[in-house]
Amino acid sequence: MKQFSSFYGMIRSIQDFSTGGNEEMTGCYKIISVINSEGTQVNFVVSPTTYFLDHVMVQIGDMVTGFYDVNAPVPFIYPPQYQAIAMAKDTPNQNVKVDFFDSQLVSRDGQLKLNISIYTPILLPNNQAFTLNPSNRNLLVVYGPSTFSIPAQTPPYKIVVMC
Template sequence: MINFYAFQGTVTAISDFGINPGSEGCHQLFTMENGFGSIVNFVVSPSTYFVDHEIIRVGDQVTGYYDGDLPAILIYPPQYPALVMVKDNPAQNVKVAHFDSQLVSSDQMLKLNLSPATLVLSTNGQLFTKYPANRDLIVLYGPSTRSIPAQTVPYRIIVLCPMNLN
Protein backbone atom coordinates (compact mmCIF):
# COMPACT_ATOMS: atom_id res chain seq x y z
CA MET A 1 0.00 0.00 0.00
CA ILE A 2 1.41 3.34 -1.07
CA ASN A 3 0.63 6.49 0.89
CA PHE A 4 -0.04 8.81 -2.07
CA TYR A 5 0.66 12.52 -1.65
CA ALA A 6 -0.23 15.02 -4.35
CA PHE A 7 1.15 18.32 -5.55
CA GLN A 8 -0.89 20.36 -8.01
CA GLY A 9 0.55 23.22 -10.00
CA THR A 10 1.79 24.61 -13.28
CA VAL A 11 4.75 23.02 -15.02
CA THR A 12 7.39 25.75 -15.25
CA ALA A 13 10.29 23.70 -16.65
CA ILE A 14 11.04 20.27 -18.10
CA SER A 15 14.63 19.10 -18.41
CA ASP A 16 16.52 15.87 -18.97
CA PHE A 17 17.69 14.21 -15.79
CA GLY A 18 20.61 11.79 -16.00
CA ILE A 19 20.37 8.78 -13.68
CA ASN A 20 22.77 6.21 -15.15
CA PRO A 21 24.95 6.02 -18.25
CA GLY A 22 22.82 4.72 -21.10
CA SER A 23 19.59 6.09 -19.65
CA GLU A 24 19.98 9.56 -21.15
CA GLY A 25 16.62 10.95 -22.23
CA CYS A 26 14.70 8.33 -20.23
CA HIS A 27 14.32 10.47 -17.11
CA GLN A 28 13.11 14.04 -16.86
CA LEU A 29 12.78 16.63 -14.16
CA PHE A 30 9.41 18.43 -14.08
CA THR A 31 9.49 21.66 -12.07
CA MET A 32 6.05 22.71 -10.82
CA GLU A 33 4.79 25.77 -8.97
CA ASN A 34 1.43 25.89 -7.21
CA GLY A 35 0.71 29.63 -7.32
CA PHE A 36 1.33 30.07 -3.59
CA GLY A 37 5.11 30.12 -3.96
CA SER A 38 5.66 26.41 -3.39
CA ILE A 39 7.87 24.64 -5.90
CA VAL A 40 8.40 20.89 -6.34
CA ASN A 41 10.61 18.91 -8.71
CA PHE A 42 9.28 15.56 -9.89
CA VAL A 43 11.66 12.96 -11.30
CA VAL A 44 9.73 11.38 -14.16
CA SER A 45 10.93 7.90 -15.13
CA PRO A 46 9.77 5.27 -17.63
CA SER A 47 7.67 3.74 -14.82
CA THR A 48 5.75 6.97 -14.13
CA TYR A 49 2.12 6.47 -15.18
CA PHE A 50 0.62 9.32 -17.20
CA VAL A 51 -3.19 9.21 -17.08
CA ASP A 52 -4.58 9.05 -20.64
CA HIS A 53 -0.93 9.02 -21.83
CA GLU A 54 -1.10 12.82 -21.99
CA ILE A 55 1.97 14.68 -23.17
CA ILE A 56 2.86 17.31 -20.59
CA ARG A 57 4.34 20.64 -21.66
CA VAL A 58 5.54 23.76 -19.87
CA GLY A 59 2.47 25.79 -18.85
CA ASP A 60 0.19 22.78 -18.28
CA GLN A 61 -1.75 22.43 -15.04
CA VAL A 62 -0.74 19.06 -13.61
CA THR A 63 -1.12 17.00 -10.45
CA GLY A 64 1.82 14.80 -9.54
CA TYR A 65 1.54 11.93 -7.07
CA TYR A 66 4.41 10.49 -5.05
CA ASP A 67 4.93 8.09 -2.15
CA GLY A 68 4.75 10.22 0.98
CA ASP A 69 6.35 7.48 3.09
CA LEU A 70 9.60 7.30 1.11
CA PRO A 71 12.57 9.26 2.43
CA ALA A 72 13.25 12.44 0.50
CA ILE A 73 16.56 14.16 0.00
CA LEU A 74 16.81 17.42 1.94
CA ILE A 75 17.12 19.97 -0.84
CA TYR A 76 15.09 22.93 -2.01
CA PRO A 77 12.96 22.68 -3.93
CA PRO A 78 11.91 19.22 -2.76
CA GLN A 79 12.39 16.44 -5.27
CA TYR A 80 10.18 13.36 -5.47
CA PRO A 81 9.99 10.35 -7.80
CA ALA A 82 6.72 10.77 -9.71
CA LEU A 83 4.45 7.72 -9.54
CA VAL A 84 1.43 9.16 -11.38
CA MET A 85 1.01 12.37 -13.37
CA VAL A 86 -2.38 13.78 -14.33
CA LYS A 87 -2.97 16.69 -16.70
CA ASP A 88 -5.81 18.61 -15.06
CA ASN A 89 -9.14 18.42 -16.88
CA PRO A 90 -12.19 20.27 -15.50
CA ALA A 91 -14.49 17.65 -17.04
CA GLN A 92 -13.14 14.79 -14.95
CA ASN A 93 -12.10 14.11 -11.37
CA VAL A 94 -9.15 11.89 -10.53
CA LYS A 95 -8.36 10.15 -7.24
CA VAL A 96 -5.14 8.21 -6.68
CA ALA A 97 -5.23 6.22 -3.45
CA HIS A 98 -5.38 2.83 -1.82
CA PHE A 99 -8.96 1.52 -1.70
CA ASP A 100 -10.05 -1.00 0.94
CA SER A 101 -12.33 -4.05 0.70
CA GLN A 102 -15.39 -1.76 0.59
CA LEU A 103 -13.76 0.40 -2.11
CA VAL A 104 -13.31 3.34 0.26
CA SER A 105 -10.17 5.43 -0.25
CA SER A 106 -7.45 5.46 2.40
CA ASP A 107 -8.34 9.05 3.35
CA GLN A 108 -12.01 8.01 3.80
CA MET A 109 -13.15 10.71 1.34
CA LEU A 110 -14.38 8.63 -1.62
CA LYS A 111 -16.39 5.41 -1.96
CA LEU A 112 -16.65 3.68 -5.31
CA ASN A 113 -19.87 2.09 -6.54
CA LEU A 114 -19.00 -0.06 -9.54
CA SER A 115 -21.38 -0.48 -12.45
CA PRO A 116 -21.21 -2.78 -15.47
CA ALA A 117 -20.09 0.29 -17.46
CA THR A 118 -17.07 0.93 -15.19
CA LEU A 119 -13.96 0.08 -17.17
CA VAL A 120 -11.30 -1.55 -14.97
CA LEU A 121 -7.83 -1.70 -16.54
CA SER A 122 -4.27 -2.49 -15.57
CA THR A 123 -1.54 0.05 -16.35
CA ASN A 124 -0.77 -1.71 -19.63
CA GLY A 125 -4.29 -0.91 -20.89
CA GLN A 126 -5.61 -4.46 -20.66
CA LEU A 127 -8.81 -5.42 -18.85
CA PHE A 128 -8.31 -6.17 -15.17
CA THR A 129 -10.45 -9.21 -14.47
CA LYS A 130 -10.39 -9.31 -10.66
CA TYR A 131 -12.29 -7.22 -8.13
CA PRO A 132 -10.21 -4.04 -7.61
CA ALA A 133 -10.55 -3.88 -3.81
CA ASN A 134 -7.54 -3.70 -1.46
CA ARG A 135 -5.37 -2.14 -4.14
CA ASP A 136 -3.77 1.12 -5.18
CA LEU A 137 -6.03 2.66 -7.83
CA ILE A 138 -6.30 5.60 -10.18
CA VAL A 139 -10.00 6.45 -10.34
CA LEU A 140 -11.51 8.69 -13.02
CA TYR A 141 -15.01 9.87 -12.25
CA GLY A 142 -17.55 12.64 -12.72
CA PRO A 143 -20.29 13.63 -10.29
CA SER A 144 -20.28 12.41 -6.70
CA THR A 145 -22.54 12.75 -3.70
CA ARG A 146 -21.86 15.40 -1.04
CA SER A 147 -21.72 12.83 1.74
CA ILE A 148 -18.60 11.78 3.62
CA PRO A 149 -17.30 9.70 2.09
CA ALA A 150 -18.52 11.02 -1.24
CA GLN A 151 -19.87 8.25 -3.43
CA THR A 152 -19.44 7.93 -7.15
CA VAL A 153 -19.78 5.51 -10.02
CA PRO A 154 -16.36 5.77 -11.70
CA TYR A 155 -15.96 5.90 -15.47
CA ARG A 156 -12.62 4.14 -15.36
CA ILE A 157 -10.30 2.54 -12.81
CA ILE A 158 -6.63 1.86 -13.44
CA VAL A 159 -5.13 -0.73 -11.09
CA LEU A 160 -1.55 0.01 -10.06
CA CYS A 161 -0.29 -3.56 -9.90
CA PRO A 162 2.98 -4.26 -8.07
CA MET A 163 5.94 -4.60 -10.41
CA ASN A 164 7.29 -7.80 -8.86
CA LEU A 165 8.23 -10.35 -11.48
CA ASN A 166 9.23 -13.13 -9.06
Protein backbone atom coordinates in the same frame (compact mmCIF):
# COMPACT_ATOMS: atom_id res chain seq x y z
CA MET B 1 2.70 0.09 2.18
CA LYS B 2 2.40 3.12 -0.05
CA GLN B 3 0.62 6.20 1.18
CA PHE B 4 -0.20 8.64 -1.59
CA SER B 5 -0.24 12.41 -1.69
CA SER B 6 -0.52 14.84 -4.56
CA PHE B 7 0.58 18.27 -5.70
CA TYR B 8 -1.34 20.39 -8.20
CA GLY B 9 0.07 23.25 -10.24
CA MET B 10 1.43 24.51 -13.54
CA ILE B 11 4.45 22.97 -15.24
CA ARG B 12 7.27 25.51 -15.06
CA SER B 13 10.00 23.44 -16.73
CA ILE B 14 10.83 19.98 -18.07
CA GLN B 15 14.46 18.88 -18.12
CA ASP B 16 16.44 15.70 -18.64
CA PHE B 17 17.58 14.12 -15.38
CA SER B 18 20.79 12.13 -15.14
CA THR B 19 20.64 8.96 -13.08
CA GLY B 20 24.43 8.90 -12.94
CA GLY B 21 26.74 6.83 -15.06
CA ASN B 22 24.35 4.60 -16.98
CA GLU B 23 24.66 5.76 -20.61
CA GLU B 24 21.67 3.66 -21.72
CA MET B 25 19.34 5.56 -19.36
CA THR B 26 20.36 9.04 -20.56
CA GLY B 27 17.22 10.91 -21.57
CA CYS B 28 14.88 8.33 -20.00
CA TYR B 29 14.30 10.33 -16.81
CA LYS B 30 12.90 13.86 -16.59
CA ILE B 31 12.50 16.49 -13.90
CA ILE B 32 9.14 18.23 -14.17
CA SER B 33 8.99 21.39 -12.04
CA VAL B 34 5.46 22.29 -10.94
CA ILE B 35 4.45 25.51 -9.18
CA ASN B 36 1.09 26.06 -7.49
CA SER B 37 -0.99 29.25 -7.18
CA GLU B 38 0.71 30.14 -3.88
CA GLY B 39 4.19 30.02 -5.43
CA THR B 40 5.22 26.69 -3.88
CA GLN B 41 7.35 24.59 -6.22
CA VAL B 42 7.82 20.82 -6.34
CA ASN B 43 10.10 18.86 -8.65
CA PHE B 44 8.84 15.48 -9.85
CA VAL B 45 11.31 12.86 -11.05
CA VAL B 46 9.54 11.15 -13.94
CA SER B 47 10.84 7.70 -14.86
CA PRO B 48 9.89 5.31 -17.67
CA THR B 49 7.49 3.62 -15.23
CA THR B 50 5.62 6.81 -14.24
CA TYR B 51 2.01 6.43 -15.35
CA PHE B 52 0.56 9.37 -17.31
CA LEU B 53 -3.24 9.32 -17.32
CA ASP B 54 -4.48 8.72 -20.86
CA HIS B 55 -0.82 8.58 -21.98
CA VAL B 56 -0.85 12.33 -22.70
CA MET B 57 2.28 14.33 -23.38
CA VAL B 58 2.63 17.30 -21.07
CA GLN B 59 4.36 20.59 -21.76
CA ILE B 60 5.33 23.82 -20.03
CA GLY B 61 2.20 25.73 -18.99
CA ASP B 62 0.00 22.65 -18.52
CA MET B 63 -1.86 22.29 -15.24
CA VAL B 64 -1.09 18.87 -13.75
CA THR B 65 -1.40 16.82 -10.60
CA GLY B 66 1.56 14.70 -9.59
CA PHE B 67 1.03 11.75 -7.27
CA TYR B 68 3.80 10.37 -5.07
CA ASP B 69 4.42 8.03 -2.15
CA VAL B 70 4.90 10.03 1.06
CA ASN B 71 6.79 7.09 2.59
CA ALA B 72 9.44 6.98 -0.18
CA PRO B 73 12.85 8.46 0.63
CA VAL B 74 13.23 12.09 -0.45
CA PRO B 75 16.47 14.09 -0.72
CA PHE B 76 16.65 16.92 1.80
CA ILE B 77 16.73 19.75 -0.75
CA TYR B 78 14.61 22.69 -1.83
CA PRO B 79 12.41 22.59 -3.77
CA PRO B 80 11.26 19.14 -2.66
CA GLN B 81 11.87 16.39 -5.19
CA TYR B 82 9.47 13.45 -5.34
CA GLN B 83 9.46 10.30 -7.45
CA ALA B 84 6.27 10.62 -9.51
CA ILE B 85 4.11 7.50 -9.46
CA ALA B 86 1.43 9.03 -11.68
CA MET B 87 0.75 12.33 -13.42
CA ALA B 88 -2.60 13.65 -14.61
CA LYS B 89 -3.09 16.63 -16.91
CA ASP B 90 -5.95 18.87 -15.76
CA THR B 91 -9.13 18.17 -17.71
CA PRO B 92 -12.45 20.00 -17.19
CA ASN B 93 -15.16 18.03 -15.36
CA GLN B 94 -12.71 15.29 -14.39
CA ASN B 95 -11.24 14.50 -10.98
CA VAL B 96 -8.37 12.10 -10.35
CA LYS B 97 -7.47 10.32 -7.13
CA VAL B 98 -4.70 7.82 -6.40
CA ASP B 99 -5.10 5.90 -3.17
CA PHE B 100 -5.55 2.46 -1.62
CA PHE B 101 -9.21 1.40 -1.79
CA ASP B 102 -10.40 -1.18 0.73
CA SER B 103 -12.84 -4.11 0.39
CA GLN B 104 -15.77 -1.64 0.35
CA LEU B 105 -13.96 0.48 -2.28
CA VAL B 106 -13.47 3.36 0.17
CA SER B 107 -10.20 5.28 -0.13
CA ARG B 108 -7.68 5.02 2.71
CA ASP B 109 -8.30 8.66 3.64
CA GLY B 110 -12.06 7.93 3.89
CA GLN B 111 -12.98 10.70 1.44
CA LEU B 112 -14.20 8.71 -1.59
CA LYS B 113 -16.32 5.59 -2.12
CA LEU B 114 -16.54 4.04 -5.58
CA ASN B 115 -19.83 2.76 -6.99
CA ILE B 116 -18.63 0.59 -9.84
CA SER B 117 -21.02 -0.48 -12.60
CA ILE B 118 -20.59 -3.16 -15.24
CA TYR B 119 -19.72 -0.32 -17.64
CA THR B 120 -16.80 1.04 -15.58
CA PRO B 121 -13.55 0.32 -17.44
CA ILE B 122 -11.04 -1.28 -15.07
CA LEU B 123 -7.60 -1.26 -16.66
CA LEU B 124 -3.94 -1.93 -16.06
CA PRO B 125 -1.44 0.89 -16.69
CA ASN B 126 -0.69 -0.64 -20.12
CA ASN B 127 -4.39 -0.14 -21.05
CA GLN B 128 -5.23 -3.85 -20.89
CA ALA B 129 -8.33 -5.04 -19.02
CA PHE B 130 -8.03 -5.91 -15.34
CA THR B 131 -10.38 -8.86 -14.82
CA LEU B 132 -10.28 -9.35 -11.04
CA ASN B 133 -11.94 -7.42 -8.21
CA PRO B 134 -10.19 -4.03 -7.83
CA SER B 135 -10.80 -3.84 -4.07
CA ASN B 136 -7.89 -3.86 -1.60
CA ARG B 137 -5.55 -2.33 -4.16
CA ASN B 138 -3.85 0.91 -5.08
CA LEU B 139 -6.06 2.54 -7.71
CA LEU B 140 -5.98 5.60 -9.92
CA VAL B 141 -9.61 6.68 -10.22
CA VAL B 142 -11.01 9.11 -12.77
CA TYR B 143 -14.42 10.46 -11.81
CA GLY B 144 -16.79 13.37 -12.24
CA PRO B 145 -19.58 14.51 -9.94
CA SER B 146 -19.84 12.99 -6.48
CA THR B 147 -22.22 13.22 -3.56
CA PHE B 148 -21.67 15.68 -0.70
CA SER B 149 -21.66 12.84 1.85
CA ILE B 150 -18.61 11.61 3.73
CA PRO B 151 -17.27 9.64 2.11
CA ALA B 152 -18.31 11.21 -1.18
CA GLN B 153 -19.72 8.57 -3.51
CA THR B 154 -19.19 8.46 -7.24
CA PRO B 155 -19.54 6.19 -10.24
CA PRO B 156 -15.99 6.37 -11.66
CA TYR B 157 -15.40 7.05 -15.34
CA LYS B 158 -12.33 4.80 -15.28
CA ILE B 159 -10.18 2.85 -12.84
CA VAL B 160 -6.50 2.04 -13.37
CA VAL B 161 -5.10 -0.65 -11.08
CA MET B 162 -1.61 0.44 -10.06
CA CYS B 163 0.02 -2.99 -9.79
